[in-house]
Structure formats: structure tokens, C-alpha cells
Amino acid sequence: xxxxxxxxxxxxxxxxxxxxxxxxxxxxxxxxxxxxxxxxxxxxxxxxxxxxxxxxxxxxxxxxxxxxxxxxxxxxxxxxxxxxxxxxxxxxxxxxxxxxxxxxxxxxxxxxxxxxxxxxxxxxxxxxxxxxxxxxxxxxxxxxxxxxxxxxxxxxxxxxxxxxxxxxxxxxxxxxxxxxxxxxxxxxxxxxxxxxxxxxxxxxxxxxxxxxxxxxxxxxxxxxxxxxxxxxxxxxxxxxxxxxxxxxxxxxxxxxxxxxxxxxxxxxxxxxxxxxxxxxxxxxxxxxxxxxxxxxxxxxxxxxxxxxxxxxxxxxxxxxxxxxxxxxxxxxxxxxxxxxxxxxxxxxxxxxxxxxxxxxxxxxxxxxxxxxxxxxxxxxxxxxxxxxxxxxxxxxxxxxxxxxxxxxxxxxxx
Numbered sequence: 074x075x076x077x078x079x080x081x082x083x084x085x086x087x088x089x090x091x092x093x094x095x096x097x098x099x100x101x102x103x104x105x106x107x108x109x110x111x112x113x114x115x116x117x118x119x120x121x122x123x124x125x126x127x128x129x130x131x132x133x134x135x136x137x138x139x140x141x142x143x144x145x146x147x148x149x150x151x152x153x154x155x156x157x158x159x160x161x162x163x164x165x166x167x168x169x170x171x172x173x174x175x176x177x178x179x180x181x182x183x184x185x186x187x188x189x190x191x192x193x194x195x196x197x198x199x200x201x202x203x204x205x206x207x208x209x210x211x212x213x214x215x216x217x218x219x220x221x222x223x224x225x226x227x228x229x230x231x232x233x234x235x236x237x238x239x240x241x242x243x244x245x246x247x248x249x250x251x252x253x254x255x256x257x258x259x260x261x262x263x264x265x266x267x268x269x270x271x272x273x274x275x276x277x278x279x280x281x282x283x284x285x286x287x288x289x290x291x292x293x294x295x296x297x298x299x300x301x302x303x304x305x306x307x308x309x310x311x312x313x314x315x316x317x318x319x320x321x322x323x324x325x326x327x328x329x330x331x332x333x334x335x336x337x338x339x340x341x342x343x344x345x346x347x348x349x350x351x352x353x354x355x356x357x358x359x360x361x362x363x364x365x366x367x368x369x370x371x372x373x374x375x376x377x378x379x380x381x382x383x384x385x386x387x388x389x390x391x392x393x394x395x396x397x398x399x400x401x402x403x404x405x406x407x408x409x410x411x412x413x414x415x416x417x418x419x420x421x422x423x424x425x426x427x428x429x430x431x432x433x434x435x436x437x438x439x440x441x442x443x444x445x446x447x448x449x450x451x452x453x454x455x456x457x458x459x460x461x462x463x464x465x466x467x468x469x470x471x472x473x474x475x476x477x478x479x480x481x482x483x484x485x486x487x
Contacts, residue, residue: 103321109148115193118283123345123356126338130262133283135266145327147443159301160301162294178438182438198213200212204376223384245378251371290436291393313455443466447466
């Protein structure tokens with residue numbers, strides 16, 4: 074779709090963008106991955122990464138790193154899919170998969186959307202409680218309403234929405250960078266945490282939660298729509314130029330998100346491992362513990378980052394709901410479970426962790442079609458996957474399914 078930001082009488086949209094100068098021409102290609110990256114630092118990440126660091130120290134550092142590398146591969150593929158086909162992943166599934174398969178995917182997409190909202194709305198509500206003392210249910214309603222207001226920026230063009238989300242992501246990055254500097258960490262132990270290993274059922278549960286909080290199924294769906302709706306390519310050469318820009322976009326945005334996820338775990342490991350003050354069994358406990366072990370400023374920074382994360386990720390989740398399920402009314406229905414959890418007083422942090430495990434089970438349903446479509450030359454043209462890329466993406470899907478199967482076996486056995 075050609076927007077008001079790229080208009081010219083004779084040049085193609087890409088030529089018009091590049092004519093703005095070397096720096097501005099490159100910056101205009103960035104944006105979709107920063108929108109996607111916010112979902113990789115949503116409140117579910119706060120809960121799972123903090124719990125992992127507090128309970129196991131640096132043991133699960135490798136899970137965070139591997140999950141982020143997987144996310145880079147997955148988001149590159151889904152961005153390429155939208156760019157090459159001019160379709161979002163849900164649109165391609167609807168057009169090319171049998172009706173029974175589409176119905177099954179619709180059901181699981183509904184569950185994924187509910188799990189996503191559970192993490193994002195509850196996290197934002199907890200942040201409002203920590204900062205201003207607002208009760209959780211009104212806080213959840215505020216976050217849900219504010220998310221629609223942020224999403225309304227899309228009516229002013231895709232750039233306004235992208236810039237707003239990128240600024241919110243920047244606030245999160247700065248808050249955790251400051252807290253990590255204040256908390257310190259053990260570089261040797263952190264490096265040792267890169268060696269893959271687990272310790273019992275609970276560590277497997279947290280590993281699955283970290284994976285589900287990092288490789289987000291709904292963002293696999295939405296990233297293809299973000300690139301589809303941006304700068305149309307006039308020919309194969311322009312398509313390759315745009316894809317190079319998207320690869321840079323993914324690298325920069327998900328490197329920032331990965332650094333935040335790693336900082337969450339490192340801060341918890343340094344502050345809470347071995348019985349640190351306050352504990353980290355809840356977001357409230359992390360907030361209180363940071364205040365005791367690092368200082369009031371660290372606790373305030375954590376709460377602000379949590380609030381910004383809840384607002385930004387809920388906005389992106391709402392847009393994902395439009396892409397996946399076509400409309401605000403059905404998306405409003407997926408918000409109800411999160412508000413119900415707040416209304417009946419269930420433990421919000423436990424709900425956050427379990428929601429991320431549910432998300433990990435939704436990953437194959439989104440990833441397998443991406444792999445299947447991006448390997449087809451009749452769909453992708455000159456952007457078709459290299460066989461090694463397809464093999465790597467297929468391996469990611471197999472690993473995720475294996476982890477989920479092992480988790481179920483451990484839970485059943487325990």
C-alpha cells in the first residue's frame with residue numbers, strides 16, 4: 074500500500090524513499106521489526122526471565138540466547154513472506170490451506186490471542202498498581218483502552234505508529250540498562266550459563282515459558298502484514314533491496330529485545346539468587362526486592378518499564394488481533410480472560426508464566442506454514458528460501474515441539 078509518506082510523480086515508492094538521502098533513505102526501511110520486538114519484551118518476559126534468574130541464577134542464560142536467535146530467523150522469514158507475496162500469513166493460510174486446517178488454526182489463534190492478552194494486560198495493570206496504587210481490574214481496563222489509542226496512530230500513516238512503538242521500546246531498553254549497571258553481574262557465571270543444561274521439571278517449565286515469551290506466535294502472524302502494508306516493490310531488484318532493509322531491521326530490533334531479556338535474567342540472578350531480599354515469585358516481589366537490594370530508583374525503573382511494556386505490547390497485540398481475526402469486536406472477546414483473572418483475584422504472576430507456556434505450544438502452528446510457504450518459488454519468486462534456511466527453520470519447529478513434548482512428559486511424571 075502506498076502511503077502519504079512516499080509520494081512522487083514519477084519515481085517508485087522505494088526510489089522516492091532513497092532520494093531523501095543516504096541516511097533517511099535507509100531509516101525509512103526500518104520499523105516493522107521494532108513493532109514486532111516489543112512483543113518480545115512484554116510483561117510475560119518480565120515474569121519468566123525474573124523467575125528464571127531468581128530460582129536458577131545463570132543456568133538458563135542459554136535459553137534466552139537461543140530463543141532470541143530463533144526469533145531472528147523466524148521474524149526474517151515472516152517479514153520476507155509479506156514482502157514477497159503481498160499477503161499476510163493468515164491471508165495465505167485462508168487462501169491455500171484446506172478449510173478444516175484453517176478452522177483448527179483459527180481456534181488455536183484465538184487461544185494464542187487470549188494468552189497474549191493475559192500477559193500484556195495483567196502486566197500493565199500490575200505496573201499501574203505499583204506506580205499509582207490503582208486496583209488491578211481498573212488498571213487492566215485502562216491498559217486495554219490506552220492500547221487502542223496507541224493503535225489509532227496508524228490512521229496517520231504507518232510511520233507514526235512505528236516511531237511511537239520504537240520510542241516505547243527505547244524506554245524499556247534504557248530502564249534495564251540502568252538497572253543492570255546498578256545491580257552488576259558475574260560475567261564468568263553468565264558465560265557458564267551459555268552451556269545448555271536443565272535441572273528438573275520446574276526448569277523445563279521456565280525454559281518453555283522463556284521460549285513462549287520470546288518467539289511469539291501472534292507476531293509471527295503480524296510481521297508479514299507489517300511488511301505487506303509498507304513500501305511496494307516495483308520489480309525483483311527492489312524486492313531484494315527491501316529485503317536487505319528488513320534483515321537489518323530484524324537484526325537491530327531483536328538484538329535490542331534480546332539484550333533486554335538477558336538483562337532481566339542477569340538482574341534477577343544478581344539480586345535474588347540465594348535468597349535475595351523480596352524474592353521474585355511475583356512482579357510485586359521483584360519490584361520490592363529491587364528496591365531493597367539496589368535502591369528505590371531501580372524499583373521505579375522496573376515499574377516504569379513494566380508499564381511501558383504492557384501498553385506497547387498490548388497495542389501490538391491488538392493490531393495482531395486485527396490481522397489474525399479480522400476486527401475489533403472479536404479482539405475484544407480475547408481481552409475478557411485477562412480481565413476475568415484480574416476480577417477474581419488469581420495470582421497475576423503465575424498466570425503470566427503459564428500464559429507463556431501456552432504461547433510456546435502455539436509456535437509450531439504459526440511457524441510450520443511460514444516454512445512451507447517461504448520454500449515455494451511460485452510464491453516467493455527471487456526471495457525463496459535457500460535450502461539451508463528452510464532446514465534451519467524446520468529444525469526450530471522440531472526443537473520447539475520436542476521441548477513441549479518433554480514438558481508434558483515431565484509434568485505428567487511429576
